[in-house]
Amino acid sequence: MSLTAKGSRTLKEGAIGMVLFACAAVSTLVTLGVVFVLLRETVSFFSEVSIVEFLTGTRWEPAFQDKRFGVLPLLSGSVMVATGAGVIALPVGLMTAIFLSEYAAPRVRRTLKPLLEILAGVPTVVYGYFALTFITPLLRVFMPETEIFNAAAASIVVGVMIIPTVSSLSEDALRAVPDALREGAYGLGATKLEVSTRVVVPSALSGIIASFILAISRAIGETMAVTIAAGNLPNLTANPLKSIQTMTAYIVQMSLGDTPQGTIVYKTLFAVAMTLFLITLGMNILSQWVLSRFREEYQ
Amino acid sequence: MATTYDIDLGGRDPALEAVDLSVYYGEKHAVQNVALTVPPNQVVALIGPSGCGKSTLLRCFNRMNDLIRTARIEGHVDFHGQDLYAPGIDPVEVRRRIGMVFQKPNPFPKSIYDNVAFGPRVNGMKDDLDALVESSLRSAALWEEVADRLNDSAYALSGGQQQRLCIARTLAVRPEILLMDEPASALDPIATQKIEELIYELKQQYTIVIVTHNMQQAARISDYTAFLYMGQLIEYGPTETIFTNPREERTEAYVTGRFG
Amino acid sequence: MSETRPLGSGESLFYRRRRLKGTIFQWLCGMATLVGVFALGILLIDVLVDGLGRMSWSFLTSFASRFPERAGVKAALAGSAWILGLTAAISFPISVAAAIYLEEYAPRSWVTRIIQTNIANLAGVPSVVYGILGLALFVRTLGLGRSVISGALTLSLLIMPVIIMAAQEAIRAVPRTIREAAYGLGATRWQVVSHQVLPMALPGVLTGTILALSRAVGETAPLIMVGAVGFLAFTPKGLGDQFTVLPLQIYNWIQRPQDDFRELAAAGIIVLLALLLTMNAIAIILRNRAQVRR
Numbered sequence: 127m128s129l130t131a132k133g134s135r136t137l138k139e140g141a142i143g144m145v146l147f148a149c150a151a152v153s154t155l156v157t158l159g160v161v162f163v164l165l166r167e168t169v170s171f172f173s174e175v176s177i178v179e180f181l182t183g184t185r186w187e188p189a190f191q192d193k194r195f196g197v198l199p200l201l202s203g204s205v206m207v208a209t210g211a212g213v214i215a216l217p218v219g220l221m222t223a224i225f226l227s228e229y230a231a232p233r234v235r236r237t238l239k240p241l242l243e244i245l246a247g248v249p250t251v252v253y254g255y256f257a258l259t260f261i262t263p264l265l266r267v268f269m270p271e272t273e274i275f276n277a278a279a280a281s282i283v284v285g286v287m288i289i290p291t292v293s294s295l296s297e298d299a300l301r302a303v304p305d306a307l308r309e310g311a312y313g314l315g316a317t318k319l320e321v322s323t324r325v326v327v328p329s330a331l332s333g334i335i336a337s338f339i340l341a342i343s344r345a346i347g348e349t350m351a352v353t354i355a356a357g358n359l360p361n362l363t364a365n366p367l368k369s370i371q372t373m374t375a376y377i378v379q380m381s382l383g384d385t386p387q388g389t390i391v392y393k394t395l396f397a398v399a400m401t402l403f404l405i406t407l408g409m410n411i412l413s414q415w416v417l418s419r420f421r422e423e424y425q
Numbered sequence: 426m427a428t429t430y431d432i433d434l435g436g437r438d439p440a441l442e443a444v445d446l447s448v449y450y451g452e453k454h455a456v457q458n459v460a461l462t463v464p465p466n467q468v469v470a471l472i473g474p475s476g477c478g479k480s481t482l483l484r485c486f487n488r489m490n491d492l493i494r495t496a497r498i499e500g501h502v503d504f505h506g507q508d509l510y511a512p513g514i515d516p517v518e519v520r521r522r523i524g525m526v527f528q529k530p531n532p533f534p535k536s537i538y539d540n541v542a543f544g545p546r547v548n549g550m551k552d553d554l555d556a557l558v559e560s561s562l563r564s565a566a567l568w569e570e571v572a573d574r575l576n577d578s579a580y581a582l583s584g585g586q587q588q589r590l591c592i593a594r595t596l597a598v599r600p601e602i603l604l605m606d607e608p609a610s611a612l613d614p615i616a617t618q619k620i621e622e623l624i625y626e627l628k629q630q631y632t633i634v635i636v637t638h639n640m641q642q643a644a645r646i647s648d649y650t651a652f653l654y655m656g657q658l659i660e661y662g663p664t665e666t667i668f669t670n671p672r673e674e675r676t677e678a679y680v681t682g683r684f685g
Numbered sequence: 686m687s688e689t690r691p692l693g694s695g696e697s698l699f700y701r702r703r704r705l706k707g708t709i710f711q712w713l714c715g716m717a718t719l720v721g722v723f724a725l726g727i728l729l730i731d732v733l734v735d736g737l738g739r740m741s742w743s744f745l746t747s748f749a750s751r752f753p754e755r756a757g758v759k760a761a762l763a764g765s766a767w768i769l770g771l772t773a774a775i776s777f778p779i780s781v782a783a784a785i786y787l788e789e790y791a792p793r794s795w796v797t798r799i800i801q802t803n804i805a806n807l808a809g810v811p812s813v814v815y816g817i818l819g820l821a822l823f824v825r826t827l828g829l830g831r832s833v834i835s836g837a838l839t840l841s842l843l844i845m846p847v848i849i850m851a852a853q854e855a856i857r858a859v860p861r862t863i864r865e866a867a868y869g870l871g872a873t874r875w876q877v878v879s880h881q882v883l884p885m886a887l888p889g890v891l892t893g894t895i896l897a898l899s900r901a902v903g904e905t906a907p908l909i910m911v912g913a914v915g916f917l918a919f920t921p922k923g924l925g926d927q928f929t930v931l932p933l934q935i936y937n938w939i940q941r942p943q944d945d946f947r948e949l950a951a952a953g954i955i956v957l958l959a960l961l962l963t964m965n966a967i968a969i970i971l972r973n974r975a976q977v978r979r
Contacts, residue, residue: 146782161683219719247899314521317517319703319711324547328534341530349906374811378910395817396817402814410809
């Protein structure tokens with residue numbers, strides 16, 4: 127009996143391999159597609175508007191008679207919401223991760239983890255509704271000058287939304303720290319607090335920081351919750367009680383309207399989307415770099 | 426009942442005394458009614474086949490078994506007349522005074538200096554940290570090799586050096602007793618020899634209880650040997666007697682290599 | 686070094702303070718964990734209180750209307766169902782195929798690493814960017830117009846990276862020994878994959894897919910951009926039809942200032958959450974079944 131492969135089988139295997147490769151390659155095509163689509167219109171946009179004005183201008187009024195194309199109000203809106211969200215989610219998420227990884231009994235963990243996953247699964251429109259109908263009125267009770275649409279309410283709900291991102295990834299990082307390290311610290315007469323904060327957390331730091339970066343990136347890319355809660359008024363302000371517009375909200379607003387193709391207003395959509403894309407892409411790459419560069423090797 | 430010989434305490438109190446000590450993991454009776462007296466400034470070896478309970482017994486001496494949810498202790502361990510397991514005794518304080526070196530070197534992902542300094546720092550020892558680090562590393566016979574690179578990562582050291590670092594780390598909190606759980610089993614013969622020489626020197630200042638599955642090692646470095654089998658203490662006495670003239674048949678079978 | 690100081694004396698104040706710090710810290714972490722749970726609870730109660738009054742069979746079977754009493758989610762539910770089915774049909778095979786390629790076929794080369802990194806990056810791209818891509822590619826260039834198929838294709842692109850990563854993990858979890866045994870018996874690579882690896886990885890793959898699909902069901906912005914409309918009085922009958930989806934209907938109602946529409950929005954949210962809960966419950970059951978079988 128010959129040991130050489132049957133021709134038909136080799137052909138079939140080869141064909142299957144190519145089909146599978148093609149499917150994997152789709153992902154590359156998607157990225158290329160995104161870049162191409164954004165780039166084409168963005169380049170066209172910057173042929174009419176100076177990039178300096180775009181990046182440094184403080185007024186965003188593309189549809190007015192007297193057009194202004196400074197993206198800073200939109201950028202600051204996104205940054206303000208993301209920062210506020212981070213202030214909530216990063217500490218709460220990390221402490222949740224520490225609790226679940228180091229302190230919680232298995233039964234407690236088994237009950238709490240699914241609940242947090244549910245938190246992550248709630249659609250953003252629901253968070254937007256919650257912000258508008260519950261959080262904002264609550265804020266107005268304590269601070270009557272809060273506007274109906276404001277950045278604070280959006281920050282709060284986006285913060286809650288990304289808690290699971292931080293806690294889940296940080297917890298994975300904490301649990302990856304081998305028990306041998308904990309034992310070594312306990313053996314030296316350290317308390318649980320000291321073991322957790324001075325040995326385990328520093329050992330898992332790269333994973334924790336990567337989770338922070340990813341969470342903030344998600345907050346920047348968040349759309350419906352901020353569109354509903356934060357408003358549609360581009361506003362370069364540091365006051366979270368005022369109405370603002372984020373980059374994502376502007377994109378949605380533009381799509382709801384009816385803007386003719388080819389106009390400069392139409393192109394702003396792509397310029398803003400490009401900005402958004404570059405920022406989130408940059409952050410995601412940064413988080414992956416942090417993970418790979420500083421990954422602790424446990425012997 | 427175990428066969429126990431008279432232990433010569435040299436007129437001093439025992440360093441540790443296990444009294445009717447039992448450990449349960451859930452339903453499993455892992456250590457059964459062990460009575461053991463550890464004399465000060467001596468090396469006591471715990472030997473026996475795999476699963477006989479020697480590591481479990483060792484971990485009783487610094488309450489490391491507390492960290493295992495299903496573990497339960499009966500009986501007591503006396504340290505300077507106090508029961509380590511009495512209510513109100515803080516295991517954290519116990520562990521500072523009874524230190525432990527583990528089987529596989531487990532240095533923290535920090536610098537050599539910070540590894541040794543960790544214990545003193547968390548225990549609030551306000552001494553001159555530099556001097557303490559140096560003296561601990563000297564006591565662990567590692568100073569010469571790392572004096573010029575204290576800020577390097579501990580993981581840059583070889584396996585044997587890492588284990589000596591772990592010993593230095595334990596010494597830095599100034600314990601009275603050193604518990605060692607097969608400290609050389611993950612090391613090559615040359616590193617093992619260095620550890621054994623170190624143990625011989627440390628004996629002058631510390632009491633050492635060492636678990637080992639290497640009988641020749643026990644014979645080389647220990648003063649007293651306890652043979653455990655299936656959770657029970659079978660025989661405990663001077664090392665020379667245990668290895669050359671044991672009274673129990675099972676002891677003789679184990680030390681002559683007929684099983685285990 | 687013989688300290689005859691008994692345990693629990695002298696230094697005990699120091700230890701007590703350390704203990705206290707530890708207890709405070711533990712409580713803080715526990716509270717932090719409850720923040721998320723608490724927020725979820727308040728959110729659900731708020732929605733239920735607002736919307737339960739509007740829940741009725743006619744709510745589920747009526748179309749949207751200018752008159753709140755007569756408004757319902759029929760068109761939105763149908764649209765969501767269409768979108769869900771189409772997106773699943775498109776994204777599942779391609780994603781699983783890509784995952785199989787990356788785990789079982791791909792050589793350890795820089796090309797593979799680029800594809801892998803790229804997928805991880807795509808998972809983090811904001812949904813509106815996918816919306817723009819969908820608008821430019823499916824609606825305009827391919828001429829599919831503002832239709833259900835455009836929406837489904839766009840969402841498929843959105844969730845594909847998520848499914849791929851989950852499927853890869855599930856495939857990776859299949860023990861190497863199984864593969865070695867199969868190869869050792871003279872099976873081809875595709876035979877090993879289709880007969881051994883994939884069946885074992887399937888529960889994990891399905892769980893990941895369902896979770897990704899439940900994310901797709903909740904998406905609004907990309908669909909707005911490919912032309913889902915807010916006010917629709919019919920259900921889709923074909924791939925080329927216009928459509929609306931549940932989250933979009935909810936958004937639409939939120940935009941109206943009258944309280945009646947707010948309540949409708951809350952009711953719509955209840956329906957949406959119920960749908961998602963069902964999907965997630967199925968995913969969890971699958972995941973548990975997979976773990977039991979090991």
